[in-house]
Amino acid sequence: MRTIKGIPASQGKVQGRVRIILSPKDFSKFEAGDILVTRSTNPEWTSLLAVAKAVVTDTGGALCHAAIVSREYGVPAVVGTQNATEVLKDGQIVEVSGSDGLVKVLGNLSNTSALHSAK
Amino acid sequence: MRWSREPLYQTSGWFNQEPLTTLDETLRFPVALDEIFRLVHEEYGLSVRKEEIKIRSGFVYFRSFPDYFLQIIFQPQFYPRILKLLPKLSHAKEEFNRLVEEFLKELTKIRQQNLATLDNKELYDHILKAIRFDACWIFKLGGGLHTLLHYFSESALKVLYSLLVKDLKPNNYSELLIGYSNKLLEADKSFWQVVQGGLSKEEYVSKYGYRATDATLAKPTVGENIEELERRTEEFRRLAPPDFDQFSRSAVDRRKKREEFVERNFRDWVPSGKGLFNKTLNLARKYITVREDRRFYYTMGTYSIRRACLELGSRLDFLNDPSDIFFVAKDELEIAVRDLRGVDKEEIRRRIESRKTKWQSWRKQTPPNVVED
Numbered sequence: 001m002r003t004i005k006g007i008p009a010s011q012g013k014v015q016g017r018v019r020i021i022l023s024p025k026d027f028s029k030f031e032a033g034d035i036l037v038t039r040s041t042n043p044e045w046t047s048l049l050a051v052a053k054a055v056v057t058d059t060g061g062a063l064c065h066a067a068i069v070s071r072e073y074g075v076p077a078v079v080g081t082q083n084a085t086e087v088l089k090d091g092q093i094v095e096v097s098g099s100d101g102l103v104k105v106l107g108n109l110s111n112t113s114a115l116h117s118a119k
Numbered sequence: 120m121r122w123s124r125e126p127l128y129q130t131s132g133w134f135n136q137e138p139l140t141t142l143d144e145t146l147r148f149p150v151a152l153d154e155i156f157r158l159v160h161e162e163y164g165l166s167v168r169k170e171e172i173k174i175r176s177g178f179v180y181f182r183s184f185p186d187y188f189l190q191i192i193f194q195p196q197f198y199p200r201i202l203k204l205l206p207k208l209s210h211a212k213e214e215f216n217r218l219v220e221e222f223l224k225e226l227t228k229i230r231q232q233n234l235a236t237l238d239n240k241e242l243y244d245h246i247l248k249a250i251r252f253d254a255c256w257i258f259k260l261g262g263g264l265h266t267l268l269h270y271f272s273e274s275a276l277k278v279l280y281s282l283l284v285k286d287l288k289p290n291n292y293s294e295l296l297i298g299y300s301n302k303l304l305e306a307d308k309s310f311w312q313v314v315q316g317g318l319s320k321e322e323y324v325s326k327y328g329y330r331a332t333d334a335t336l337a338k339p340t341v342g343e344n345i346e347e348l349e350r351r352t353e354e355f356r357r358l359a360p361p362d363f364d365q366f367s368r369s370a371v372d373r374r375k376k377r378e379e380f381v382e383r384n385f386r387d388w389v390p391s392g393k394g395l396f397n398k399t400l401n402l403a404r405k406y407i408t409v410r411e412d413r414r415f416y417y418t419m420g421t422y423s424i425r426r427a428c429l430e431l432g433s434r435l436d437f438l439n440d441p442s443d444i445f446f447v448a449k450d451e452l453e454i455a456v457r458d459l460r461g462v463d464k465e466e467i468r469r470r471i472e473s474r475k476t477k478w479q480s481w482r483k484q485t486p487p488n489v490v491e492d
Contacts, residue, residue, distance in 0.1 A: 008288070008290055011291070011294070024347075024351065027351060027354055027355075028354050030358075031358070032358045032359050039136060039485065040128075040133045040136055041133060042133035042136070042332045042333065043133075043303060043306065043330055043332055043415075043418060044332045044341065045133075046303065046306075046307045047307050047310040047311060047355070049307075050307060050311065050361035050363070050366070051358050051359070051361055058485070059128040059136075060128055061128055062290055062293065063273075063410075064128065064133075065133055065303075065414070068410075068411065069303065069304070069307070071293060071294070071297050071370075072297055072298075072304060072366060072370050073361070073366050073370075074366065074369050074370065074373065080128065082488070085485075086485075099288060
């Protein structure tokens with residue numbers, strides 16, 4: 001099982017579907033309850049954090065924008081993974097542990113058991 | 120020599136995700152850094168050299184982080200200056216609020232400047248003024264005593280939490296600081312009000328729409344592109360709106376639970392530990408809104424620079440589009456505003472196209488965290 005390590009930024013453990021968003025143009029493919037995977041978040045993006053199940057970023061530290069906003073919204077977050085946007089793929093089912101700073105790949109959307117456990 | 124982007128990632132996470140353009144690199148950043156470093160020296164006696172920062176393929180790097188920052192704060196002249204500031208400690212928060220009011224007043228003035236009445240030379244001077252204005256307020260709002268107090272109190276709380284609370288995850292201290300509203304959360308909530316039709320786009324734009332969302336002047340703000348805002352609100356309409364009141368209640372609940380956890384797991388054997396911990400916690404809470412609000416205000420000055428650049432760009436007949444000005448170098452711009460006849464238009468158009476192509480290729484790259492010379 002592939003695991004990505006980052007900085008624990010906002011507590012909580014959830015499973016869900018990866019949605020890689022690299023620019024505001026990608027917002028349209030985001031569904032409520034997706035796991036937002038992005039390079040970083042800026043003030044344009046935080047409105048999306050409010051409907052995400054979890055947040056994973058390539059850059060950032062414990063006091064970066066994504067970390068602080070996620071904590072306020074109670075959304076688990078792992079930041080500073082360096083390469084989550086390259087390693088993860090849209091539709092994959094992952095488990096995000098914001099307390100440990102870990103993102104585990106559980107499977108793909110086509111994998112029924114992974115999807116079932118994510119739900 | 121080792122160069123790192125870590126200082127940017129630690130604090131903002133989003134600044135300079137898009138590469139800087141030629142104008143950013145040759146005019147905006149050098150002038151802004153000169154202004155900030157001048158103020159740092161004036162206020163704290165610290166010397167900071169521009170050579171410690173470099174831009175590679177449009178991305179900003181700092182020399183030898185963290186050594187570079189340690190070198191800065193360990194300059195002996197810093198400490199007597201800090202001692203002089205001690206009497207101001209008790210009203211640093213009020214001073215921050217006063218500065219915000221002054222900033223907003225000054226910002227309105229600079230935004231209301233009628234650019235059409237200025238000739239090209241005056242407009243160029245106005246761009247310089249707007250860059251210095253932006254830099255000066257980044258320093259005042261980000262480098263004042265209120266910021267030092269925020270950094271000090273939060274860092275001290277983190278250390279005290281790891282020493283005095285039986286918790287294997289020391290970062291949990293941050294849950295003691297949640298549930299306090301700030302300008303960034305207010306802006307998010309307002310955006311969702313627009314989505315739900317409870318707030319007009321115009322009102323949202325006037326309050327929050329002219330914030331910069333990256334370091335480069337080339338990136339338009341939401342307020343300049345109402346169609347994009349409309350498209351985005353339409354897209355968000357298909358998502359169930361978040362319950363911000365619930366977020367706020369839940370954050371307060373989690374904070375209370377963390378307080379109870381601290382009560383149950385405090386290492387009581389440390390003399391005066393509890394008193395020190397509580398005092399530090401109260402101080403950190405007092406300044407926690409400063410941490411977020413200053414980040415909000417930081418982003419508001421850039422638009423005045425961008426607006427003036429675009430006005431000048433619309434007057435320079437060798438540009439195919441006003442936004443091509445962001446790919447003109449400082450020296451070229453200075454010649455153009457003095458006398459357009461001094462410009463080899465074909466040559467400059469060729470250079471602009473080549474810079475734009477290079478910039479577009481940089482945009483597709485993820486900059487490495489660390490580079491070596």
